Amino acid sequence: MGRVTDRRGIVRIDTAGRPGADARPGGDAPAGGTGGTSVRAMDALAGEEPMEIRVGRPGVGKRPLAVTMRTPGADIDLALGFLLTEGLITESADVVTALLCAGSDEPNTYNVVDVTLAAHVPEPAVDPARSFYTTSSCGVCGKASIEAVRTRSHYDVRADPVVVQATDLVAMPERLRDAQKVFERTGGLHAAGLFTATGELVCIREDVGRHNAVDKVVGWALREGRLPLAGHVLLVSGRASFELVQKASMAGLPVLAAVSAPSTLAVDLAEEAGLTLVGFLRGPTLNVYAGAERIVA
Secondary structure (H helix, E strand, O other), X not given: OHHHEEXXXXXXXXXXXXXXXXXXXXXXXXXXXXXXOEEEEEEEEEOOEEEEEEEEOOOXXXXXXXXXXXXXXXXXXXXXXXXHHOOOOOOHHHEEEEEEEOOOOOOOOOOEEEEEEOOOOOOOOOOHHHOOOEOOOOOOOOOOOHHHHXXXXXXXXXXXXXXXXXXXXXXXXXXXXXXXXXXXXXXXXXXXXXXXOOOOEEEEEEEOOHHHHHHHHHHHHHHOOOOOOOOEEEEEOOOEOHHHHHHHHHOOOOEEEEOOOEOHHHHHHHHHHOOEEEEEEEOOEEEEEEOHHHEEO
16 A cells, blocks of 8 residues: 555564464464564554645745645645645635645655645745644644634534434444554554444545544545535544544534544533534444534434
């Protein structure tokens, strides 16, 4: 799968002295016992590389806006989704072109995305106090304050009348897991899945960062002319954080579900935005932290 995964040599140790079975997805441990010591093997790892987003207007040179650590793949969607969920664009007409560029690396890694904004779009100010540098684990670490990231959505999420059956919700994690092809090999990627209210998987994206996976889904929806994502459910494979609730709200998503826990700020923002927030979506149970009126038990 190219740069999405790579293989590294490891030493697998089993203190119980069991046969050299694979400890997790992605390994190639040879058959036979380890004798309670160790065995050398190859393991598949998820790729992680920096990607720079540059923006400008027609006829004007591009300026660096953001650098994010991500798993290569769907990079144009990632860039567009990032711009939308940060409130810098609102629709596909705001973008003239979005192109992968070679950058300065040798050999070329194409870790740069050049985005040309339409003339009517205000050019984002690159403010060092509100750095857009992000890591694969956190999408808002560089922001100057909580108020700076409380971006207002162009969509009225609170008015979305969608209703979701709890029985449809609890079936979504298994469908998402079955579609995680890279996770199956590495065990090391997050996923974001876009579902209809009745549980049909519409789009899935994987990445080492939860926020990147969500941006890739949102960027895809932008290119496909599907925004706002009214009547849909966004399921994430990890926890539900403040930035994921913000991204869901910016895309017009009425329901955000996570297989793990939400944070206090995630719940606060969901209540403020009128978004339904579900956590601990595992097996037959789930917790509804905000917008419970949309979930039918």
